[in-house]
Amino acid sequence: MDATPDTAPEDSQSLLFNQSLEKGLAVLRAFSARRRTMTLADxxxxxxxxxxxxxxxxxxxxxxxxxxxxxxxxxxxxxxRVMEIGFNYLAAHSLIDVANPFLSELTKVTTETSCLTEPDGLDMVYVARFVSAQFVPVHMPIGSRIPMYCTASGRAFLSALPEDEARALIEASDRVAHTMHTRTGVDEILEELRQARQQGFATNAEELFLGDMTVAAPVLGAQGRPVASVHVVAPTSRWTLEEAVRKLAPTLLLCARSLTSSARSID
Structure with missing residues (x-):
């Protein structure tokens, strides 16, 4: 008997799915800072x-x-050799290639670290970074992941999505209080997104790491949907939130607009 139209596509996709490849990738992903080495049982x-x-x-x-x-x-x-896979992604990514000069200029003008992050699931992933010559409280190398709900780059990305999509991502997140400043309530995070939409940028004041503060803006693609976020790090040892917004946000927004123009031409 022929499969019904409703089930045929799903059935054919499941036949194509390679479980051995899935297991192999799971093994690679299992290694981490907490599991640097493992036995077979591990x-x-x-x-x-x-x-x-x-x-x-x-x-x-x-x-x-x-x-x-x-x-x-x-x-x-x-x-x-594992790094070869990630490096190939970075090398083949047109937006990263285009963004590097803009990030370099952003760091030069602000004298602070600037970064480009991309969404992956409920996280933002660092894909480009220009480090300040000044003290930076948290080291976030390329490939680092940060949750969307409590970071400026994540909220900048979420703020450029339709509100129902943003809400769904927030509700699906494991909203842990990383510090005493972390906002974990869905409604209060949505309020942060509404403010970010109005001003064009989002902020994070020590919600993920103490001493770490960031200002971020979304980068939009050809369809007007966010594809990345750009942010500037403003350590609390040098900045208040008010000063960071007043002095860093205008330059950040110029960078985000330039990256948006580039992203739209790439798409």
């Missing part, structure tokens, strides 16, 4: 797969050069 537990499956995945990844076993501890760890 890998199986971290990825929720059987030990025999973990052994096959790790053996294959080791042969391909993505993991290696320490000769003394016999524990597995990632190799530098």
């Amino acid at each position: 890998v199986a537990e971290a990825t929720d797969i059987t030990k025999s499956s973990a052994q096959r995945m790790v053996f294959t990844l080791e042969k391909l050069g993505y993991v290696r076993k320490h000769p003394k501890t016999r524990r597995y760890q990632l190799t530098p």
